[in-house]
Amino acid sequence: MSDKIKVAVIGSGNIGTDLMIKIMRTSDVLEMGALAGVDPASDGLARAARLGVATTAEGLAGLRAMSVYKDIAIIFDATSASAHFNHAEILNRDGKVAVDLTPAAVGPFVVPSVNLDENLKSPNVNMVTCGGQATIPIIAAVSRVAPLLYAEIVASIASRSAGPGTRANIDEFTQTTARAIESVGGAQKGKAVIVLNPADPPMIMRDTIYCLAQTEDQDAIRASIGRAVAEVQAYVPGFRLKQDVQFEKILPDAPARIPGIDHPASGLKVTTFLEVEGAAHYLPAYAGNLDIMTSAALRTGERMAQMLVSEVA
Numbered sequence: 401m402s403d404k405i406k407v408a409v410i411g412s413g414n415i416g417t418d419l420m421i422k423i424m425r426t427s428d429v430l431e432m433g434a435l436a437g438v439d440p441a442s443d444g445l446a447r448a449a450r451l452g453v454a455t456t457a458e459g460l461a462g463l464r465a466m467s468v469y470k471d472i473a474i475i476f477d478a479t480s481a482s483a484h485f486n487h488a489e490i491l492n493r494d495g496k497v498a499v500d501l502t503p504a505a506v507g508p509f510v511v512p513s514v515n516l517d518e519n520l521k522s523p524n525v526n527m528v529t530c531g532g533q534a535t536i537p538i539i540a541a542v543s544r545v546a547p548l549l550y551a552e553i554v555a556s557i558a559s560r561s562a563g564p565g566t567r568a569n570i571d572e573f574t575q576t577t578a579r580a581i582e583s584v585g586g587a588q589k590g591k592a593v594i595v596l597n598p599a600d601p602p603m604i605m606r607d608t609i610y611c612l613a614q615t616e617d618q619d620a621i622r623a624s625i626g627r628a629v630a631e632v633q634a635y636v637p638g639f640r641l642k643q644d645v646q647f648e649k650i651l652p653d654a655p656a657r658i659p660g661i662d663h664p665a666s667g668l669k670v671t672t673f674l675e676v677e678g679a680a681h682y683l684p685a686y687a688g689n690l691d692i693m694t695s696a697a698l699r700t701g702e703r704m705a706q707m708l709v710s711e712v713a
Contacts, residue, residue, distance in 0.1 A: 404431035405705035406471045410460055410487065411478030412437025412444030414563050415501055418682040419476055419694040420448060425681060429702040429709075433472045436463040447682075460487050464494070473708060474701050477502060480565050481572045488524055497704055498524040499697050502565075503572035509580040512699040513631040514540045520707050525700060528584070530689035531555030531592055532577045533696045534607045534639070536585045538672050541628035543586030546615035549665050550658050551587035553577065553609050556595040558602035561687035570594060587611070589660040604675050605688035606642065611670040612656065618647050621670055635699040636692050638677030638685070646671040 407423065407430050409416045416435065423430045435448040440457040448455045456462030459479075463469055474497045477484050484504035491498045500507060507524030510516055514537055519525050527533065535553040542548055555577075566573070574592045581590025597603050613621065622645050632639045648669040650656050655664030676688030683690050 403709075404429060405473050405708055406431050406433040406468070407474045407476065407701060407705075408432075408434040408436065408463055408469075408472045409476045409478060410436045410463065411501075411565075412439065412442040412448070412455075413478065413565060414683055414687070415565070415690055415694055416476070416478035417444035417447060418690060419478060419501075419697060420444070420453065421682045422679075422694055422698050424451065424453075427698065427702060429705045430474070430698075433468045434463055434466055436460060460490060464490075473497060474499060474704060476697055476701065481569050492523055499701050499704070500524060500526045501693055501697050503529055503569050503576040505576050505579070509584050510700055511536045511540070511580070511584055512635060512696050512703075513537045513628065515584055516700060516703055520704055526576075527693060527697050527700065528580045529573045529577045529592075530557070530605070530693050531573065531594060531607065532580045532584075533692045534605065534674060534676050534689075535609045536580055537628040537632050538609050538625055538674070539581055539585030539587055539590075539611060541624040542611045542613050542621055542670055545617065545620045545624045546613040546668075548585075548587045548611055548613050549661060549667060550589050550612040551581050551585055551609065552591040552593070553581065553607060554593045554595060555689070556597050556603070556606045556608075557689040558605070558686050559596040559598040560602045561605075561683070561689055562596050589658060602684070602686040604677050604686045605692070607674040607676070609672040609674070611672075612650065612658070612665055612667050613670055614667045616649075616668060618668070621645070621647075621668075625672060636676065636695045638679060638688055639692065640675060640677075642673040642675050
């Protein structure tokens with residue numbers, strides 16, 4: 401008998417399928433119980449069936465009708481923000497823990513390297529967005545060593561790695577990421593921009609992060625960012641700095657004017673350039689934007705499962 405915690409994934413698109421394969425290939429804690437989708441012809445459902453995973457093309461309703469549902473403790477939702485609003489209420493009523501990979505933000509924002517421990521007992525956690533998972537660890541690293549007036553991120557991803565779910569949630573992406581930059585990253589004001597790059601061959605995910613910190617200690621910021629990169633690399637090996645962290649002094653006699661900040665702003669401008677290469681479990685390596693979401697969700701689910709096991713023991 402397996403001592404793993406049984407889980408299910410809702411959403412048989414790229415993210416849901418990649419997460420399923422990660423669970424099956426890499427997890428010593430989680431066991432796939434079922435994959436639910438709404439497209440009977442999806443590659444994800446076909447692949448799951450070949451791998452011996454129970455499937456349904458009737459979404460959450462179909463999953464709830466399956467005999468395995470009673471044994472499932474954690475459900476990963478890789479559908480859409482609008483769908484998750486409905487799913488969240490049902491899953492909560494059924495006593496299932498929900499790990500939400502959509503921008504719905506029903507539960508608290510979670511970035512594993514920043515605030516997972518304090519949210520392990522939440523019945524619903526939100527994985528923010530790919531841009532948030534990539535950049536908030538850096539923003540939090542800056543805010544740990546200095547007050548942070550402002551943080552802005554630009555997430556550039558290959559157009560080919562942005563499926564219909566991502567494209568339908570662009571507004572939610574920017575709003576959710578900006579909120580998480582503030583509430584998790586620690587910035588007084590946050591902003592997020594996403595760029596879908598149609599370059600061929602497709603580009604690896606790249607992120608640019610601008611912070612305005614109230615400090616002159618460049619060494620402390622550089623060291624804190626270095627630690628943050630190493631923490632993320634523990635579950636996303638393809639996460640790395642593209643070049644050295646850049647600094648620029650914004651002096652009081654030539655301040656920046658930032659929407660949402662009601663006074664001229666000065667301090668140390670910190671610019672960080674990242675790239676995220678995917679592990680290519682199911683998706684191509686350039687789709688680091690999708691890989692960081694599934695990797696973060698996997699880390700979150702595993703930690704929650706370990707907590708459930710310890711409580712039973």
